Amino acid sequence: MSNPERTLIVGASMAGLRTAEALDRAGYSGEITVLGAEPEMPYNRPPLSKGFLNDSVSQSDLFFGIKESLRKVNWKLGAAAFGLDLDARTVQDSEGNEHGFDNLVIATGVSPRSDPAFRGTEQNVYVLRSLSDARALRTSLVRGKRLVIQGAGFIGAEVAAMAVELGLEVALISSSEHMLKRQLGSFVGGEVQRIHESRNVRVFTLSTVTSLTFGSSRVNNVVENVNLQDGQQIECDLFLQATGSIPNIEWLRTSGLDISDGVNCDSTLRAKRIDGTTAVNVFAVGDVARFPNPLFDQTPRRVEQWNIPGECARRVAQEIQSARQRDYPQTSNPFAPVPSFWSDQFDLSLFGMGLPALGERSELIYANSAGKFIVGYYRDDTLVGVCGNGMRSAVQEYRDIIGRKIGSSRV
Amino acid sequence: MKVSVDMAKCQHYGQCVYEAPTVFRLNNEDKLEYLAEVADSELERIEAAADVCPMQAIRFEK
Numbered sequence: 001m002s003n004p005e006r007t008l009i010v011g012a013s014m015a016g017l018r019t020a021e022a023l024d025r026a027g028y029s030g031e032i033t034v035l036g037a038e039p040e041m042p043y044n045r046p047p048l049s050k051g052f053l054n055d056s057v058s059q060s061d062l063f064f065g066i067k068e069s070l071r072k073v074n075w076k077l078g079a080a081a082f083g084l085d086l087d088a089r090t091v092q093d094s095e096g097n098e099h100g101f102d103n104l105v106i107a108t109g110v111s112p113r114s115d116p117a118f119r120g121t122e123q124n125v126y127v128l129r130s131l132s133d134a135r136a137l138r139t140s141l142v143r144g145k146r147l148v149i150q151g152a153g154f155i156g157a158e159v160a161a162m163a164v165e166l167g168l169e170v171a172l173i174s175s176s177e178h179m180l181k182r183q184l185g186s187f188v189g190g191e192v193q194r195i196h197e198s199r200n201v202r203v204f205t206l207s208t209v210t211s212l213t214f215g216s217s218r219v220n221n222v223v224e225n226v227n228l229q230d231g232q233q234i235e236c237d238l239f240l241q242a243t244g245s246i247p248n249i250e251w252l253r254t255s256g257l258d259i260s261d262g263v264n265c266d267s268t269l270r271a272k273r274i275d276g277t278t279a280v281n282v283f284a285v286g287d288v289a290r291f292p293n294p295l296f297d298q299t300p301r302r303v304e305q306w307n308i309p310g311e312c313a314r315r316v317a318q319e320i321q322s323a324r325q326r327d328y329p330q331t332s333n334p335f336a337p338v339p340s341f342w343s344d345q346f347d348l349s350l351f352g353m354g355l356p357a358l359g360e361r362s363e364l365i366y367a368n369s370a371g372k373f374i375v376g377y378y379r380d381d382t383l384v385g386v387c388g389n390g391m392r393s394a395v396q397e398y399r400d401i402i403g404r405k406i407g408s409s410r411v
Numbered sequence: 412m413k414v415s416v417d418m419a420k421c422q423h424y425g426q427c428v429y430e431a432p433t434v435f436r437l438n439n440e441d442k443l444e445y446l447a448e449v450a451d452s453e454l455e456r457i458e459a460a461a462d463v464c465p466m467q468a469i470r471f472e473k
Binding site for chain 2 (some may be wrong): 018021025044046047061062065306307310340342344351389391392393397399
């Protein structure tokens, strides 16, 4: 009796779950094991910086429904991947177990970037990525407290808005000229900041946190002040570091895979080795996957946006199943998803497509007196992204022209 | 097959619209409208729409 083929998915969040589902949907008959570092079954992360913080989304709402047909999946939770042996085709986990595989799908995601100088046993320093992080933060978001947030990207901005609505005093520290400048450019970033400031968020721009001052007894490890490079001291009760993410690839450090900024993949999501060759039957999906997107260019990038895990999952399942089943539909097209993203802050309802951060110039396509707008982002004559406030169906219409050259009277 | 959306959870992001444009759409006020009964042949698209919903508000049964 031959051993059934085994697919090991490392990472039990949305990308890992969607990969298991896509394999199942594709008719995969091998064994599927999902290894996850967190103890929970897969859950939805975006509400952690939004509805979960004000209890409009409950903890039970966060968990993804698991289809009946996935009951055959082996879920190994609470064990982090520790190492990968490509020759032996095994993954070692933190519990000392070894998992053999025929196909490996890396879905280990990202961790919040935090300054090691600020880490330790501080009671009131927070990050926000996991459910455990969110529970700790939610408990502390009490009316009247002073929250200082380092980082004015999406997470920082969303938590700031939630905290204001919960009655906290909020200060936001941005290293850029204004909020969300790098992500969404001057017009949208400026609008976001204007709205935050109108709701009494203190925004410190072109600012960095150089140190923290602790309470009179260092033993208590309670941060009392956040100190900026220009000498300003901001009093705080809570300090949140929201300065971006780093891909979870430490466990791959000796594997031979190219882990420069995530798992470097080709246009079929196959992982590449440091020597440039493609590792056999090793794939990456979701936030950890770095891949070229021909809609834009040949530069491989990680894309931490909502629909990417599902898109990756579908492609990888297709690759795996078409290798097993002769008549399974295959595609030779390179993987070219249109990323989509959204962010809700106060009355702002931002929704967009593409990669606005690639834009070298932006243009206000539409604006009305109710504050609704659509901005287009261009690189040369190519539309690389679009972002609107409250214009969702209009923004959707740009989806099929992301990555296309736009004719105009400009030279 | 039957499709239902928990409108208490739906935030009208419209991600479902792209996956299953024959079933879901955003109306003139950018609010979701959908067909509650669709052909079984739409299953794959409905599944994709349910997966991509940021609020996980879509349910269906054959």
